Amino acid sequence: MTHLTEVEMMEEVYGESENTAGVQRHLAACSACAECFAELQRDLAGLDRMEAPARDARYGERVWAAIADSLPAYARTKRPWWAFGLPANPWMRGLSYAAACALLVSCAFYAGRVWEQRQQRMHEATVKTAPQNPPARQPIVVVVLDEHLDRSERFLVQLKHADVDSDTMASPLRDEARSLLAANRVCRKNVAQSDDPELTTALEHLDNLLAETANAPGGLNAQSIAKLQDEMNTNGRLFEVRVLRARISHRKGTGSDPAKGGDV
Amino acid sequence: MIRMGRNDHAAIQAVLAGDKEAYGALVVRHSQTLFRVAYRITGNEADAEDVVQEAFLRGYRKLEGFESRANFGTWIYRITVHCALDKVRHRRGDETSRVGDTNDPEFDQVQVADPAAGPDRLLLSGEIGSMQLAALHSLTATERTAFVLRHMEDRTTAEIGAALGIEPNAAKQAVFRAVQKMRRRLAPLRVAT
Numbered sequence: 001m002t003h004l005t006e007v008e009m010m011e012e013v014y015g016e017s018e019n020t021a022g023v024q025r026h027l028a029a030c031s032a033c034a035e036c037f038a039e040l041q042r043d044l045a046g047l048d049r050m051e052a053p054a055r056d057a058r059y060g061e062r063v064w065a066a067i068a069d070s071l072p073a074y075a076r077t078k079r080p081w082w083a084f085g086l087p088a089n090p091w092m093r094g095l096s097y098a099a100a101c102a103l104l105v106s107c108a109f110y111a112g113r114v115w116e117q118r119q120q121r122m123h124e125a126t127v128k129t130a131p132q133n134p135p136a137r138q139p140i141v142v143v144v145l146d147e148h149l150d151r152s153e154r155f156l157v158q159l160k161h162a163d164v165d166s167d168t169m170a171s172p173l174r175d176e177a178r179s180l181l182a183a184n185r186v187c188r189k190n191v192a193q194s195d196d197p198e199l200t201t202a203l204e205h206l207d208n209l210l211a212e213t214a215n216a217p218g219g220l221n222a223q224s225i226a227k228l229q230d231e232m233n234t235n236g237r238l239f240e241v242r243v244l245r246a247r248i249s250h251r252k253g254t255g256s257d258p259a260k261g262g263d264v
Numbered sequence: 265m266i267r268m269g270r271n272d273h274a275a276i277q278a279v280l281a282g283d284k285e286a287y288g289a290l291v292v293r294h295s296q297t298l299f300r301v302a303y304r305i306t307g308n309e310a311d312a313e314d315v316v317q318e319a320f321l322r323g324y325r326k327l328e329g330f331e332s333r334a335n336f337g338t339w340i341y342r343i344t345v346h347c348a349l350d351k352v353r354h355r356r357g358d359e360t361s362r363v364g365d366t367n368d369p370e371f372d373q374v375q376v377a378d379p380a381a382g383p384d385r386l387l388l389s390g391e392i393g394s395m396q397l398a399a400l401h402s403l404t405a406t407e408r409t410a411f412v413l414r415h416m417e418d419r420t421t422a423e424i425g426a427a428l429g430i431e432p433n434a435a436k437q438a439v440f441r442a443v444q445k446m447r448r449r450l451a452p453l454r455v456a457t
Contacts, residue, residue: 010440014414016421043447047396047415052303052312059299060292067291067317071324073284 149245156238170220177213272336298344304412305348319344345427352405399449411442
């Protein structure tokens with residue numbers, strides 16, 4: 001049997017032993033150690049008699065009176081305006097700062113989420129409306145149509161005042177008619193999507209005139225031109241083109257269609 | 265005029281805000297406790313009173329560094345222990361020969377082996393207490409303080425370590441060394457009784 005050391009006994013007396021149960025079992029079984037332990041307890045108990053002499057109730061006041069004059073007062077500190085309402089205790093004030101920071105971060109996070117959702121909704125709305133009213137494509141179509149009508153107007157003027165005896169003039173007119181015919185078909189295709197019956201009809205009329213001009217049997221001559229002016233009503237077509245040009249020019253300038261009273 | 269009833273933290277805030285008198289409440293509240301531990305470490309009433317005043321003066325000067333999370337009582341208690349330790353060390357330096365000191369070879373013969381002084385007489389005259397006090401003075405300043413804090417002030421080893429600025433295990437060893445030394449010094453008295 002291994003006896004307890006003095007250190008182990010002292011740890012037990014002061015309640016700092018890590019094996020109290022083992023020490024107690026040993027003390028119960030070993031009379032030698034139990035005697036030493038009891039002796040140690042007696043010795044330590046005997047030292048308890050060393051009490052400090054009592055001080056009277058006014059002792060604290062006397063201590064204060066003795067030292068008060070030698071203490072310089074701390075400088076009075078004025079709390080800044082932004083600290084108004086915060087606890088005076090620095091520990092509590094620290095907690096308040098931490099809570100304020102947490103609140104600020106939460107608000108920023110929430111605002112970010114709301115902003116993101118709003119942007120997403122706006123994007124979705126844009127995507128939904130885009131096929132019905134393609135904003136980026138319309139100005140290009142307007143510009144192309146305006147140029148086409150300008151060329152058509154000039155062609156119709158030339159056709160109206162054509163010198164029927166001159167071959168040098170007939171041939172360019174036919175070439176221009178062929179060129180305009182190809183361009184007119186592209187314009188008709190685009191205009192068909194814009195739900196504009198007036199424009200669609202005008203371009204259809206123009207298409208017929210251009211086709212007849214380009215494909216006149218035996219080429220353009222005085223007879224064929226007279227027939228075109230009569231049957232195809234070139235004057236009427238010229239008037240139509242001018243009206244349309246005026247409308248398209250206005251639309252290009254203001255971005256709205258006065259005839260329809262709405263946006264292009 | 266000393267205002268009572270404030271808690272320690274409120275009083276400290278008032279002091280730091282320029283109200284010097286608020287410190288008086290803290291002094292009154294803690295003086296008794298500090299005197300007790302100062303006396304047990306120094307073993308002398310006059311020294312203990314000096315230590316208490318010195319502790320409060322040091323505490324006042326360091327008050328700006330006091331962390332509000334801490335307990336003022338514990339904080340000023342540690343300062344007092346340090347002051348008492350300094351006092352004992354300083355006194356040791358002045359006293360080269362002292363009755364009951366470790367280096368005094370006549371102490372055992374004079375105080376214990378007096379044939380005229382029987383146990384009953386020793387007990388009645390209070391000389392046992394004097395011998396215990398002498399044994400306590402024979403310890404080093406650190407051992408004595410550690411023993412006082414552990415045995416008389418019921419402080420834990422961790423608290424003693426914090427008060428003395430040493431590791432808890434070192435504090436425990438200091439307590440055990442102190443007990444061993446005192447038991448050896450008081451062994452003749454035990455035989456006599």
